[in-house]
Amino acid sequence: DIPLPQSPSSLAASVGDKVTITCRTSQSVVNYLNWYQHKMGKAPKLLIRAASILQSGVPSRFTGGGSGTYFTLTIDNLQPEDSATYYCQPTYTSPYSFGQGTKLEIK
Amino acid sequence: QVTLRESGPALVRPSQTLTLTCTVSGFSLTARGMGVTWVRQPPGKALEWLALLHSDGEVYYNTPLGTRLTVSRDTSKSQVLLTLTNVDPDDTATYYCARAPMFAGVIFFDYWGQGALVTVSS
Numbered sequence: 629d630i631p632l633p634q635s636p637s638s639l640a641a642s643v644g645d646k647v648t649i650t651c652r653t654s655q656s657v658v659n660y661l662n663w664y665q666h667k668m669g670k671a672p673k674l675l676i677r678a679a680s681i682l683q684s685g686v687p688s689r690f691t692g693g694g695s696g697t698y699f700t701l702t703i704d705n706l707q708p709e710d711s712a713t714y715y716c717q718p719t720y721t722s723p724y725s726f727g728q729g730t731k732l733e734i735k
Numbered sequence: 736q737v738t739l740r741e742s743g744p745a746l747v748r749p750s751q752t753l754t755l756t757c758t759v760s761g762f763s764l765t766a767r768g769m770g771v772t773w774v775r776q777p778p779g780k781a782l783e784w785l786a787l788l789h790s791d792g793e794v795y796y797n798t799p800l801g802t803r804l805t806v807s808r809d810t811s812k813s814q815v816l817l818t819l820t821n822v823d824p825d826d827t828a829t830y831y832c833a834r835a836p837m838f839a840g841v842i843f844f845d846y847w848g849q850g851a852l853v854t855v856s857s
Contacts, residue, residue: 671847
């Protein structure tokens with residue numbers, strides 16, 4: 629099972645910065661794509677569903693965009709608690725495999 | 736309040752069968768459009784989707800696991816079971832179950848258990 633490519637695979641940014649993570653699928657998944665945040669030792673957390681719908685309770689500085697085969701997760705005004713690995717997940721059709729992950733470090 | 740809790744052995748010997756139970760509360764396993772999924776994370780690796788059980792009883796599997804993986808449910812106990820046969824050290828991982836509703840055609844995993852660490856070792 630080869631994870632879906634995400635870009636970048638890792639990055640480091642400072643508090644207050646804006647970062648964008650991209651996810652590309654091999655064929656169109658329309659808007660059937662979700663984003664998750666995963667911190668070590670904790671359960672993954674749903675951030676964005678259907679490409680751009682912010683999950684309840686998630687700060688508005690998280691924004692999802694894109695459609696078809698190209699998707700983005702943008703985090704504005706980075707906070708220390710945003711240090712985590714971020715995964716995209718297309719759910720247009722099974723298998724509902726995750727992206728390879730993007731590890732975000734807050735400097 | 737929606738909760739999911741994984742339970743099962745922390746250590747399994749190679750070639751044995753692993754059975755994990757996901758006990759849910761706050762929603763029905765048979766509610767229309769509802770599902771429960773299993774995801775695992777081997778140490779230092781990415782999340783790996785394993786299977787999804789729909790409310791109608793249909794199960795979708797991640798095919799690389801072949802016929803080793805079976806997911807079933809006991810609706811009377813609000814439990815979803817994962818059975819993985821002939822385990823080997825590569826199956827060492829933290830196993831998560833999550834609620835998987837479908838809304839406007841999109842499936843997403845919105846509530847997660849805390850995870851169960853399973854080590855395969857002799």
